[in-house]
Structures are given as structure tokens and as C-alpha cells.
Amino acid sequence: MAHPLHLTITVEVLDSEAELSPAEATVWHQARAATDHSYAPYSHFHVGAALLLDDGSVFRGTNQENAAYPSGLCAERTALFGLAVNQPDRHIVGMAVAARPATGAFGPAMPCGACRQVMTEYENRQGRPIPLLLPGPNGSIYRFRSLGDLLPFQFNADDLPKVK
Secondary structure, eight states, rough: OOOOOOOOEEEEESGGGSSOOHHHHHHHHHHHHHGOOOOOTTTTTEEEEEEEEETTTTEEEOOOOOOOGGGGGGGHHHHHHHHHHHHHTOOEEEEEEEESSSSSSOOOOOOHHHHHHHHHHHHHHSSSSSOEEEEEEGGGGEEEEEEGOOTTOOGGGSOOOOOO
């Protein structure tokens, strides 16, 4: 017999940047600064992602568009893929995403489904939660304890057949 499954995801809503810790403020501002380097000639929607690493450094990514639309890549994935290639032994201790139109103010933005899947894969790879900051409405900031909170029914290695 069917029965409901209730999910609880706790997201803290910060009213302003003033509520960020110093480390969070660093990754937050780095994500915003990264938007200046996005390549978005078609959508004019500039997205930046920043990864705070266990050594205190920050690795950034931006959206990269292409005239053949499916060939572009989101900021979250460029950051994660770039980190995996260039600094594979680093652990991510925080992540932030920022977005704005070519002319205008920063505003709300949520990672797409593909990015959510990739983000949770990286969190699973390192075996510990990665806190996430996302822009909300009216200058608010969403603070997630884990990337997995964005994708509670993620596809992961446990869903694949075991290879001997």
C-alpha cells in the first residue's frame, strides 16, 4: 500500500552578507567576482562558482556558453571539473554560486539538475558534506549544510551494478 515519505531539508536563510562567517564571505565574494569572467554572449546571464578548499585557497569556475547550446557548461561544473584536474588531492570545505544579468544586479539562482548531480558526486567522493551558499530573493542568502540537500534522491555509485 502506498504511503507518504516526508523529507526534511533545513536551509538557513540569511538576511544579508553581514551574517556570513569570514570564510563564507570569502567564497561568497569570490563567486560574485567570478561572474566577470563568464562567457555568456547568448543568454547574457553571468554565473560564477567558487570552491573554498581545505588549505584556505579558492578555486573558481564560470559558465561557458557555445553557439551550439548543448555544448556550453555551467559554472558549478567548470569549477568542480577544473579542481579535479588541477588539484585532485584538495578537499572542498565550502561552495558558493552567484549570478547576474550582463547589466543589472545579482539575483537568485539555483543550480540546474545536471549540476546538482555532479555536485553531489563530488561530495560523495570526498566523503564529507560540502556547505553551500546560494543567492535568494531580495539580497538573502540560502545556507545549505550539504550539497546533497539539493538532490535528496540522487543517482550514485550504489545504484550501479557491482563489477567484479
